[in-house]
Amino acid sequence: MPEKVVEAHRLTKIFNRRVKAVDNVDLEIEQGEIFGLLGPNGAGKSTMINMLTTILKPTSGTAKVCGYDIVKEAAEVRRSIGVVHQEYTADEDLTGLENIMLCASLYGIPSSVAKQRAWELLELVELKDAAKRKVETYSGGMRRRLELACGLISRPTLLFLDEPTLGLDVQTRVAVWNYIRRLKEEYDMTIFMTTHYLEEADAMCDRIAIIDHGRILKVGAPSELKASLGGDIVEIGVDGEKLDLTPIITEISGVKEVKKIDKLYRIKVERGEEVAPAIIDAIRSRGVTISKLSMIKPTLDEVYLEYTGRSLREEQASEEEIRSLRRTLHRARK
C-alpha cells in the first residue's frame, strides 16, 4: 500500500479574521504521485502551499507532510521537502553554483557532500557551463532550472512546484517539464504542483484537484475529471435529411443524448472511440451516406470552467502578488 506523503484534514486559513483563503480542505497525496492543484488567482493555491511548506500556520485543522505535523514538527517537514517558488528566488549577485551551495548550507548539508550534489544537479539541468556565471546573466529558462536544482539539493521526498513554467516560452516549458520528469525518476519523488496551463496539468499530473474560494471542488485523475463532464461529443453530418435517425442512434449503448440540427447530429457519448463506429454502422445500414464526421473530446479547460465558473474574475490578486508576478514575468523573458 502506498504511503501518504500529504494528509490534510479540515485545513483552514482565515486572514484578518474574515477572509477564508482555505476552507476546510481534506487532501491526501500518495508517494510517487504528481499532484496538481488548479484554480483561479486568489483561489487559495498559494495559501495551501504556504501552509504545507510551514511558511503559514493554519487557523484550524491539521496536516501531515512526509509523516510530520506541519505545526508541531515544522523543522522536520522543511527538512524533508523541497520548494520551488513561483518567483525566481536565486540571488542575482551570486553565481549559480554559489546559489546552490547557499541552499545546501541552509539545509545543513556538509559542504563536501553539497559540492558533489551541486555538480550532479548542475549537470542534470544543463547549467554546468554557466555554473560560475552570475545569475543576473541567466535567461528565464536557466533561472527556472537553477531554482529546480536548488529545490533538489536536499533530495526531498516531496517537491513543491509553484507555477514551474510561468512566463516561459513553449520550447523552454517543454524543456523544463522534461527536466522535472527526469528528476522525478532519478530521485523517486512525489511532486505537488500548481499551474495555470491546463494542458500541462493534463499531460503531467496523475491526479488533479480543482480549488476555488478556498474549497476543493473536485479531485481525480485528469481522465476521470473529463469523463465526469458527460463524455465526448460525436458530430455526424448526413446527406438527405428526410429520415430522422434520432431514435436509432439513441438505442445504441453508450449514447447519452442526441440532438439533430438540420443535417447534423450532435451526439453525446461516453467513450467516443468505441461508440462512434457503432453509430456509423447503424446509420450506414439504413442506406444513409455520411458526409461529415468529427469527434470532440472535452479538455481540462472545460472541466476547469465547469467547476470554477465561466464568468470573468475580478482581479483578486493582492498588490504584492501582482508585483511579484510582474517581476517573475519580466525576468523570465530576459
Add this chain to the structure above:
Amino acid sequence: MKNGLSRLDAAKIDTSPLHGLWALTNRDLKKWYKVPFIFLMSLIQPFMWLALFGKAMNLTAIFTGGSFNIPGLNIPKELVNQIGRQIMLQTFGTQDYFSYLAVGMLSFISLFTAMFSGMSIVWDRRLGFLDKVLSTPVARGVIPMAKVLSTVVRALAQAAIVLLLAILLGMDASHITLSGLLGSFAALLLLIVGFASLFVTLAIRSTSWEAQMAIMNLLNLPLLFASNAMFPVTYMPEWLQTIAKINPVSYSADICRQLLLASPGMVDIGFGFTYLAAFAATLSTVGIILSWRYLSK
C-alpha cells in the same frame, strides 16, 4: 525518509539551531566585498565628511594661528594662540577639531551602516529570497542574526578604514594604543549590534523600501546631531543634552575619544560600556524574539 539517499546522508546533516548562520552572513558580505564599486562607494560619504567638513570646519585655525585679534588692542600672538589652544582643549578634549570629528565619524559610519541592515531584509522579502529561506530548516532567529552579523563585520571594516583615512589626513594619532583600538572597536561593535537589531526589527514586516528609506532619513540626522559625534554635549541647551545623553551614539563616540585621543570623557568608560552593552543586549534580544515570532506566523 522514504528516500534511500536522504536516509544515507541523514547522519551528516547539521541540525544545530545555528546552522545556516554563516552561510547567510557570508551571502550578504559577498555582495559587498565582491563588488569593489559598492565597497568604494560606501567609503565616499565618510571620506567627504572627513576631508570636506572636517577640514573646512577648521576651528583650530580660527582660535590659533594669529587670525584672531581685537582691533585696537595689541595682544601678543603667543598669548592668543595659548588661549585658543586652551579653549579647544577644554571644549573638545583635544587641541585639534579634525581629530575630534574624525573619532566621532567612527560612530557615525557605524550607525549609518547599521541603518542599512533593514534595507537589505526588505529587498530579500521583495525578491522572494526570504520566502525561500523560510521554506528551509533554518531556524527563524538565524535570519535576523545573520543580518546583524554581516552588518557588524561591514561596519567595523568601514570604521577601520575611516580611522586609517583620518590618520592619513592628519588626525592626532599620538595617543593610539592597541588596547585603546580594541576597546574602541568593542564599543562600536555594541553600538552596531544595537542599531542593526533595531532596524532589522523595524524592517522585518515591511515590503516597502520607500518606507524604510523614510525611517532612515528621519532618524539619521537627529541621531547624529543629538549626540556628541560632532560637538560636545556640554554646550548644548539642556533639553538637547538630555536627548544626547540617552543617545547611544554619544557613548560610543565618548569611549572612542577617551581611548584614542586621551580626552577627558563625558562619562566614565566603565559606565559607557555598561550603557552600550545594555543597549545592544536589549535591542538584539527583543529584535530576535520579535522577528522570530513574526517570521513563524
